[in-house]
Amino acid sequence: MTRRNLIVTGVAATAGVAVAARLADQYGLIPPDSGGIYGPGESLTYAAQRLLTGSSLAREFPTSKISKSPYANGKPPADEIFTREQANGFADWKLSLQGMVARPATYSLADLRALPARSQITQLACEEGWSYIAQWDGVPLSHVLNLAGVLPQAKYVVYGSIPIKRRRWDSLDLDEAMHPQTLITYGMNGVDLPVGHGGPLRLRVPRQLGYKSIKFMTTITVTDSLKGIGKGRGSSVADGTYSWYAGI
Amino acid sequence: MPRHAGLVRITHWITTLCFFALLVSGLEIVISHPRFYWGEDGNVLMPALFSLPIPASRGSVQTGYGFVLKDQNGWSRYLHFQTGWIMVATGLLYVGYGWRSRHFRKNLLPSAPDPSSYNPLQRATYLTVVFVLFPAMIWTGLAMSPAFTGAFPFIVDWLGGFQSARTLHFFVTLALVLFVIGHVTMVYRAGFQNRVQAMITGKGQR
Numbered sequence: 001m002t003r004r005n006l007i008v009t010g011v012a013a014t015a016g017v018a019v020a021a022r023l024a025d026q027y028g029l030i031p032p033d034s035g036g037i038y039g040p041g042e043s044l045t046y047a048a049q050r051l052l053t054g055s056s057l058a059r060e061f062p063t064s065k066i067s068k069s070p071y072a073n074g075k076p077p078a079d080e081i082f083t084r085e086q087a088n089g090f091a092d093w094k095l096s097l098q099g100m101v102a103r104p105a106t107y108s109l110a111d112l113r114a115l116p117a118r119s120q121i122t123q124l125a126c127e128e129g130w131s132y133i134a135q136w137d138g139v140p141l142s143h144v145l146n147l148a149g150v151l152p153q154a155k156y157v158v159y160g161s162i163p164i165k166r167r168r169w170d171s172l173d174l175d176e177a178m179h180p181q182t183l184i185t186y187g188m189n190g191v192d193l194p195v196g197h198g199g200p201l202r203l204r205v206p207r208q209l210g211y212k213s214i215k216f217m218t219t220i221t222v223t224d225s226l227k228g229i230g231k232g233r234g235s236s237v238a239d240g241t242y243s244w245y246a247g248i
Numbered sequence: 249m250p251r252h253a254g255l256v257r258i259t260h261w262i263t264t265l266c267f268f269a270l271l272v273s274g275l276e277i278v279i280s281h282p283r284f285y286w287g288e289d290g291n292v293l294m295p296a297l298f299s300l301p302i303p304a305s306r307g308s309v310q311t312g313y314g315f316v317l318k319d320q321n322g323w324s325r326y327l328h329f330q331t332g333w334i335m336v337a338t339g340l341l342y343v344g345y346g347w348r349s350r351h352f353r354k355n356l357l358p359s360a361p362d363p364s365s366y367n368p369l370q371r372a373t374y375l376t377v378v379f380v381l382f383p384a385m386i387w388t389g390l391a392m393s394p395a396f397t398g399a400f401p402f403i404v405d406w407l408g409g410f411q412s413a414r415t416l417h418f419f420v421t422l423a424l425v426l427f428v429i430g431h432v433t434m435v436y437r438a439g440f441q442n443r444v445q446a447m448i449t450g451k452g453q454r
Contacts, residue, residue, distance in 0.1 A: 049395050056399035069293035123410060125394055127308060127321060129281035130291035132412050155387025207395045241322025247395030
C-alpha cells in the first residue's frame with residue numbers, strides 16, 4: 001500500500017465512523033454507557049443486536065421445561081421498610097408511574113392483578129452463567145405505559161426497587177419497555193412471586209440477562225434523558241462496572 | 249524471500265492479542281460460576297456435569313475453598329465483547345484475503361509433500377482452527393445471548409440449550425489453548441527467533 005493510499009483510506013475510515021456514529025445516535029443505537037475505552041464495543045453490540053433482533057420474542061418453553069430448582073440469588077432485604085411491608089402481606093405495596101406520561105398513576109398489587117394478565121415461560125440467565133426456566137405471571141409494562149400515555153419525546157423507562165440500603169435501579173430503551181414480554185411480574189410458577197425472587201413485584205426483561213430484572217420494584221419513571229440520573233450511565237450497575245445493555 | 253504476506257502477519261498478531269484478552273476475560277467470567285451443565289438450565293441447586301477445581305468469585309458457589317475471589321465480571325464482560333468484535337473483524341479480513349490471494353489453496357489445503365512448507369498435519373490443524381474452532385467459538389457465544397437467540401432460536405436449540413452452549417464454549421476454548429501450546433512448541437523447535445522474525449518482518453531464513 002502506498003503512503004497516499006494509506007492516508008486516503010485513513011481519512012475515509014475516520015469520516016465513515018463519524019457518519020455512522022451520528023446516524024446511530026439519530027436512530028437511538030448508542031447506549032448511555034458509550035463513554036470510556038469499552039464504549040465502541042458496547043455501542044457496536046447494542047446497535048447490532050437492536051438491528052438484528054428487532055421486536056422478536058425471547059424464547060418461550062413448554063410447561064415440561066420449567067426448572068424444578070429455580071435459584072433465588074441473594075436474600076430479601078433486611079431493611080425495616082421491607083420487613084414491615086412483608087409482615088403486612090404487601091397490602092400497602094405501591095408501584096408509582098410518573099415522568100413523561102399524560103396520566104401519572106399509582107398501582108397497588110390488587111390494581112395490577114385486575115389488569116389484563118400475561119403468563120410466559122422464559123429463561124432467566126444470569127451474567128455469571130447459571131440459569132433456570134420458570135413461568136412468570138404479570139402485566140406487560142407496555143399495558144400500564146399505554147394507560148398512562150407516554151409523551152412523544154420519551155426515550156427511556158427508568159425503574160427501581162424500594163428505597164433500601166442497596167437500592168437497585170435500571171432503565172430500558174422504549175423498544176424494550178414496550179416489548180410484549182417485558183413484564184411487571186407478581187406471580188411465579190403459579191404462586192405469588194416469592195420474596196427471594198423479588199416479590200412482591202419484579203420487572204422481568206427476558207431478552208436481557210438477569211441483572212436487568214430488578215427485584216422489589218416500586219417506581220417507574222418515563223424520561224427523555226438519563227443524564228443526571230446517577231452518573232448518567234443508565235443503571236446502578238452501569239454506574240459501577242457492568243454494561244447497561246445486557247442482551248448478550 | 250518473503251515468507252508471510254503483510255496481511256497475514258498483521259492479522260496474526262492482532263489475533264494473538266485478542267486471543268489472550270478473550271482468554272483472560274473469559275476466565276474471569278467463568279470463575280463467577282465454575283460449574284458446567286448440559287441442556288437449558290443449570291444452577292447451584294442442580295447437580296453439575298463437572299466443576300472446575302478452582303475458587304469462585306461468588307459466595308453462592310460452594311467450591312471447598314474457604315475464600316471468595318473479587319468480582320471482576322464488569323470489565324471482563326466489556327473487554328470480552330469488545331475484543332470479540334475486533335477478533336471477528338480481523339478474522340473476516342484474514343479469510344477474505346486468504347480467499348482472494350489463494351493463500352488457503354497454496355499454503356493450507358493438503359498438497360503434495362513440500363519440505364519447505366507445512367506438512368499435512370499442520371495444514372489440517374490450521375484449517376481446523378480457522379474454519380471450525382473460531383466459528384464454533386462465535387456460534388456458542390451467540391447462543392448464550394438471550395436477545396440474539398430470541399431472533400434466531402435455532403442457534404441455541406441445535407446445541408441442546410443455553411447451558412450446553414456455555415459448556416461447548418468452554419470446550420472449544422480448551423481446544424484453542426491446546427492449539428496455541430502446540431503451535432508455540434513447534435515454533436520453538438523450528439527455531440524460535442527465526443520463525444517469530446518471519447511472522448513480524450516477513451523475512452526469515454528457510
